[in-house]
Amino acid sequence: DSGVTQTPKHLITATGQRVTLRCSPRSGDLSVYWYQQSLDQGLQFLIQYYNGEERAKGNILERFSAQQFPDLHSELNLSSLELGDSALYFCASSVDASGPYEQYFGPGTRLTVT
Amino acid sequence: GENVEQHPSTLSVQEGDSAVIKCTYSDSASNYFPWYKQELGKRPQLIIDIRSNVGEKKDQRIAVTLNKTAKHFSLHITETQPEDSAVYFCAASRPGGSYIPTFGRGTSLIVHP
Numbered sequence: 001d002s003g004v005t006q007t008p009k010h011l012i013t014a015t016g017q018r019v020t021l022r023c024s025p026r027s028g029d030l031s032v033y034w035y036q037q038s039l040d041q042g043l044q045f046l047i048q049y050y051n052g053e054e055r056a057k058g059n060i061l062e063r064f065s066a067q068q069f070p071d072l073h074s075e076l077n078l079s080s081l082e083l084g085d086s087a088l089y090f091c092a093s094s095v096d097a098s099g100p101y102e103q104y105f106g107p108g109t110r111l112t113v114t
Numbered sequence: 115g116e117n118v119e120q121h122p123s124t125l126s127v128q129e130g131d132s133a134v135i136k137c138t139y140s141d142s143a144s145n146y147f148p149w150y151k152q153e154l155g156k157r158p159q160l161i162i163d164i165r166s167n168v169g170e171k172k173d174q175r176i177a178v179t180l181n182k183t184a185k186h187f188s189l190h191i192t193e194t195q196p197e198d199s200a201v202y203f204c205a206a207s208r209p210g211g212s213y214i215p216t217f218g219r220g221t222s223l224i225v226h227p
Binding site for chain 2: 055100101103105107
């Protein structure tokens, strides 16, 4: 157990819908990362937050957004869902952002868009 | 941006054999190279990492080598065991980019008992 929690574990929804994925980092970690893992694209970095502020952005679609709250948990919002958004979404946390520090991954949320 | 190539995509070995996974990177500014192991249905977990000021690092049966000039790095697993079966990902990251890793596509290692 990495200490990073993610909910829900599984999510099945229809095209056009909006979902929210939640992540709680390890105790003491200030930095949160979101990744998308799909069979054809591998593990792709989406976005990073550090102590409530956006720190780095990767290949995140405009339909996706994220935020980190004062208690350091983070949410990834996916809207106008398409079939191609079906993937495993991982959250990871690290103690700091100045790095490199080990990133601890959560168990992931499997999103299925039908 | 950074591009990481990883080979082979699948590696099948007999228990007790050695396994080698190779990665190349494109950005000469990258200086941190972690390796992750992901068992089926589980999360990626860091197994070893290396920084560019070091050429080799070992941890029991696992070793990583880095050739900065050629921009490639490799994972070596000796005396493989069935529990080593998993997908292994290499990654490269650089300062100034929050050390965000760019991952290779992964190698599925299968160790036959």
